[in-house]
Amino acid sequence: MLYSVKMRSAKGGAHELGGKHISGAERIVNQEEIERSVQAMIERAFQHERGCADFINLKIEQIVPQNIVYIRQLAISTLAADTMLSGRNAAVEKLINSGVTKAAALSGIEQLAGLSESMHGAMLLSSTTGQRLDAAAQRGIRVSNMDVADLPAYRMVLRNCGLLDMHVREAVVLASKVQSAAGVIAELCWSDDLTYTTGYVANKSGYYRIPHLKLLNSPNGGRAFFIKPDTNIEVLVSYLENTPVLIRPQEKVGC
Ligand code: WAQ
Numbered sequence: 001m002l003y004s005v006k007m008r009s010a011k012g013g014a015h016e017l018g019g020k021h022i023s024g025a026e027r028i029v030n031q032e033e034i035e036r037s038v039q040a041m042i043e044r045a046f047q048h049e050r051g052c053a054d055f056i057n058l059k060i061e062q063i064v065p066q067n068i069v070y071i072r073q074l075a076i077s078t079l080a081a082d083t084m085l086s087g088r089n090a091a092v093e094k095l096i097n098s099g100v101t102k103a104a105a106l107s108g109i110e111q112l113a114g115l116s117e118s119m120h121g122a123m124l125l126s127s128t129t130g131q132r133l134d135a136a137a138q139r140g141i142r143v144s145n146m147d148v149a150d151l152p153a154y155r156m157v158l159r160n161c162g163l164l165d166m167h168v169r170e171a172v173v174l175a176s177k178v179q180s181a182a183g184v185i186a187e188l189c190w191s192d193d194l195t196y197t198t199g200y201v202a203n204k205s206g207y208y209r210i211p212h213l214k215l216l217n218s219p220n221g222g223r224a225f226f227i228k229p230d231t232n233i234e235v236l237v238s239y240l241e242n243t244p245v246l247i248r249p250q251e252k253v254g255c
């Protein structure tokens with residue numbers, strides 16, 4: 001039996017009482033792996049660079065096996081960019097290659113860069129106009145219920161690429177689930193973690209890392225999913241939030 005294990009932590013009290021979000025994590029694991037993953041999550045909440053949590057919420061839930069969807073991991077590659085400006089130009093170009101209009105791509109960059117406070121989830125943007133299509137405001141759409149099907153194999157894929165950072169590990173899983181959704185064309189992301197400046201664009205054919213999508217020590221970060229304007233938003237959001245997805249690691253990747 002597989003279990004979903006989720007953690008969210010905050011400082012200054014619980015999120016719902018106004019505490020500042022520190023970190024979140026989730027895994028889908030076998031029963032015997034639950035304790036170890038919970039331990040790692042708690043450590044992370046106490047040692048995050050955003051601060052030391054004083055509130056931690058843990059949820060452990062059995063998953064109905066028939067509900068699990070298996071998908072392929074996106075292949076990883078890295079685009080060249082040595083400044084934020086060239087990084088953002090590379091992102092726009094990759095978004096346009098993915099089928100996003102130039103106006104929508106530029107608008108996506110502008111909307112992420114304009115966030116004065118981190119959102120909880122992602123914005124859904126029209127791939128033609130760049131207009132916001134979800135009604136989730138500052139909360140955004142939170143992708144959840146995903147993990148890798150084979151963690152040791154996935155670790156090996158990342159290690160072979162010299163990618164050992166937790167950010168990459170989680171982002172490739174999230175991006176793979178997002179691109180497996182009908183209606184999604186591309187994703188643009190950079191972290192809100194102060195020192196993590198590498199972001200990415202993902203589309204149906206890959207995960208493209210882009211060094212320098214923001215400046216060092218900037219708390220700005222976010223995610224935008226570009227979707228076809230005729231997409232059924234309710235169906236899409238339900239898939240992203242609720243459908244348990246396990247990602248099969250891809251051995252043959254660039255990086
Ligand atoms: N679902 C939707 N949006 C999310 C989620 C989620 N589960 N988690 C985070 N976000 C949004 C939210 O607005 C955050 O403020 C923003 O994304 C950034 O989240 O290959 O670590 O967890 O080296 O800070 C990219 C790795 C790492 C690039 C991105 O994002 C690479 C990262 P963070």
Ligand code: MG
Binds near residue numbers: 022023024
């Ligand atoms: Mg985080």
Ligand code: MG
Binds near residue numbers: 170
């Ligand atoms: Mg994260």
Ligand code: MG
Binds near residue numbers: 191192
């Ligand atoms: Mg973060």
